[in-house]
Amino acid sequence: MYLDINKVTKSFQRKDEQPLQALKHINLQISEGEFISLLGPSGCGKSTLLSMMAGLSMPSSGSISLDNKEITEPGPDKSMVFQEPALFPWMSVKENVTFPLRKRVNKQEQEKKAVHYLKMVHLSQFTGNYPHELSGGMQQRVSIARALAMDSKLLLMDEPFGALDEQTRHVLQEEVEKIWLDTKKTIVFVTHSIREAIKLSDRVIIMSARPGTIISDFKVDLERPRQQKDMAVMEEDIMTILKTEIENVMKEELQYAGSL
Amino acid sequence: MPVVFKRIIFFAVLILIWQGIFLLGIWPESMIPGPFTVAETIFAGFADMTLVYDIAASFRHLFIGLAISLVIGTLLGVLLAKVKIADETLGTMILALQSVPSIVWVPLAIIWFGFTETSIIFVVVIGGTFVMTMNMRIGIKNVAPIYLKAARTMGSKGMDLFFKVVVPASIPHAVTGVRLAWAFSWRALMAAELMSTGPGLGYTLSYASDFNNMSLVIGIIIIIGVIGSVVDQLVFQRIENKVLKRWGLEEAA
Numbered sequence: 001m002y003l004d005i006n007k008v009t010k011s012f013q014r015k016d017e018q019p020l021q022a023l024k025h026i027n028l029q030i031s032e033g034e035f036i037s038l039l040g041p042s043g044c045g046k047s048t049l050l051s052m053m054a055g056l057s058m059p060s061s062g063s064i065s066l067d068n069k070e071i072t073e074p075g076p077d078k079s080m081v082f083q084e085p086a087l088f089p090w091m092s093v094k095e096n097v098t099f100p101l102r103k104r105v106n107k108q109e110q111e112k113k114a115v116h117y118l119k120m121v122h123l124s125q126f127t128g129n130y131p132h133e134l135s136g137g138m139q140q141r142v143s144i145a146r147a148l149a150m151d152s153k154l155l156l157m158d159e160p161f162g163a164l165d166e167q168t169r170h171v172l173q174e175e176v177e178k179i180w181l182d183t184k185k186t187i188v189f190v191t192h193s194i195r196e197a198i199k200l201s202d203r204v205i206i207m208s209a210r211p212g213t214i215i216s217d218f219k220v221d222l223e224r225p226r227q228q229k230d231m232a233v234m235e236e237d238i239m240t241i242l243k244t245e246i247e248n249v250m251k252e253e254l255q256y257a258g259s260l
Numbered sequence: 261m262p263v264v265f266k267r268i269i270f271f272a273v274l275i276l277i278w279q280g281i282f283l284l285g286i287w288p289e290s291m292i293p294g295p296f297t298v299a300e301t302i303f304a305g306f307a308d309m310t311l312v313y314d315i316a317a318s319f320r321h322l323f324i325g326l327a328i329s330l331v332i333g334t335l336l337g338v339l340l341a342k343v344k345i346a347d348e349t350l351g352t353m354i355l356a357l358q359s360v361p362s363i364v365w366v367p368l369a370i371i372w373f374g375f376t377e378t379s380i381i382f383v384v385v386i387g388g389t390f391v392m393t394m395n396m397r398i399g400i401k402n403v404a405p406i407y408l409k410a411a412r413t414m415g416s417k418g419m420d421l422f423f424k425v426v427v428p429a430s431i432p433h434a435v436t437g438v439r440l441a442w443a444f445s446w447r448a449l450m451a452a453e454l455m456s457t458g459p460g461l462g463y464t465l466s467y468a469s470d471f472n473n474m475s476l477v478i479g480i481i482i483i484i485g486v487i488g489s490v491v492d493q494l495v496f497q498r499i500e501n502k503v504l505k506r507w508g509l510e511e512a513a
Contacts, residue, residue: 054413076415086410089508090428099424100414132508143410150414 002186003030003053003154008062009211010048021211022048026062028205028214032153035180035187037197037204039238041246045212046190050158053188054080066154076100079147080156083163085139087131093118093142094127100150117145121175137168141175148179157189161196173199177224194238198222198231206241209249216241293475301475302483310464311483317459318449321377325384326445330438333389337396337437347397358390362448366455380452380460387448388441395440399433400426435503439496446488 005028011019022045030036038046051057052064055074064071066078074080079100087096097114105113118124121141131139140160147155157176161169177200180187191197197204204218218238222230275295282294289297305311336354340347365386369379403426411425453462461480468476 051409056409056412073417074409074412074415076413078413080410080413082406082410084406086406088407088425088428089506090431099411099416103415103420130506132506146414 001029002032002067004065006063008059008064010060024211024213026214032186033184035201037189037191037201038207039191039197039204040207041209041249044207044209046207047158050156050188050190054078054156076150077152078154078156079150079152081143081147081160083159085143087139087142089131093129096142097146097149113149117148120179121145137164153186155185155187159190194235198234199226208245290472290474297475298479302479314459314461314464318461321380321384322445322449325381326388326442329385329388329441330392333392334396336393338400340397341400354390354393362387363451366452375457380456383452384445384449388445391444392437392441395433395437399430403429432503432507432509435500439500442496450484
């Protein structure tokens with residue numbers, strides 16, 4: 001298996017309190033070239049799981065391996081796009097995109113790649129601009145170009161369009177889908193939008209709230225580009241599952257509040 | 261009305277009031293000289309180059325002292341931000357030292373270095389170092405975690421991470437540190453020069469006082485204030501605004 005998540009749990013130590021269990025017994029196998037979405041209510045640990053895939057944090061138990069090698073640290077073999085663009089404000093757009101390339105290829109090659117990937121996200125006119133001169137959507141595009149420039153086989157995306165308006169979101173969803181079709185990368189995409197998950201992914205993994213576990217694994221067998229009407233039934237199904245899940249969370253929180 | 265006009269009018273009125281008080285003649289001219297006498301004194305000082313030499317000497321002390329304090333301050337700031345035990349021990353001491361007025365160091369400097377330029381520079385260094393240290397420390401400690409995460413997923417770590425991400429990300433705080441260090445050093449410089457044997461603006465100020473030359477005293481106070489604010493506004497605030505804008509911390513005005 002390309003990306004193998006094996007019996008992963010994650011808990012956070014808290015001061016004067018029981019450790020907080022964020023993830024429990026996560027088993028997930030992802031094949032090369034798959035587009036996977038992790039979907040769930042907020043606080044279900046989907047971002048935590050993704051950050052462990054990136055090597056930014058370690059599982060409390062269990063293991064995650066990429067291409068049969070256990071992930072122990074972050075690195076350019078698994079690029080990541082965050083919810084915020086996370087661009088370096090002191091660097092121009094081009095310098096941001098070439099940042100991961102500095103030590104790997106020569107100047108000329110860096111330049112070529114930067115232009116290539118900025119073209120892919122329709123920003124080749126803005127190479128010399130600084131992040132603060134761009135809109136939120138454009139900044140997120142630059143950060144996608146930067147992630148692509150690493151040329152890793154695995155691309156992790158943590159609610160990349162969460163902070164954007166509906167219009168921009170649509171455009172970027174289409175761009176990501178096209179990039180995925182062109183590059184055949186493996187993409188793990190965290191979102192809380194059911195529609196976004198169905199529109200983009202081969203598989204939608206639904207997670208329960210604290211402690212996060214996988215409750216369903218939907219295969220999306222719809223032709224791309226996906227049409228709203230085809231997606232409706234599946235959207236309904238997932239909505240039902242998530243609704244019960246969110247209600248459970250609410251009940252639990254109310255109980256907790258009542259016990260105080 | 262542009263702010264420049266408001267300021268010009270404000271100062272014109274201020275000078276008029278000053279001239280009025282002077283003309284009333286309640287106090288002798290040796291206590292309150294008129295604005296025109298002061299202006300003449302300043303002009304004469306520039307004409308015979310004495311004030312020019314003083315300003316040049318003061319700036320020489322300041323720049324040597326400030327440069328040293330910025331280097332030491334930056335290094336100490338990095339140390340405090342990176343090494344926890346240094347922060348817990350040396351950090352408290354630096355915080356205490358920061359609250360000691362720089363004039364307090366003058367007697368100590370005189371005993372150590374005598375009435376020399378080294379004494380003055382020593383006091384200037386002490387004046388600027390600690391504020392630079394504290395700002396550098398905060399700057400490095402407050403680097404947005406998202407920058408570090410992003411850089412690490414791109415394979416940056418160790419020295420590369422520090423110099424390519426942490427240091428540039430802390431520039432806005434460092435620039436504020438430089439600006440404050442300049443302001444603190446400028447004050448420390450005047451304190452040190454007052455007790456020196458010259459040349460320097462502070463020395464000439466105390467010399468003028470010794471000879472009851474009140475118009476020169478006021479003239480030099482004005483020069484000190486003008487230089488202090490002009491450098492702050494024209495140099496440091498501009499750099500700071502530019503950096504804040506570039507770093508996305510402040511909307512373009």
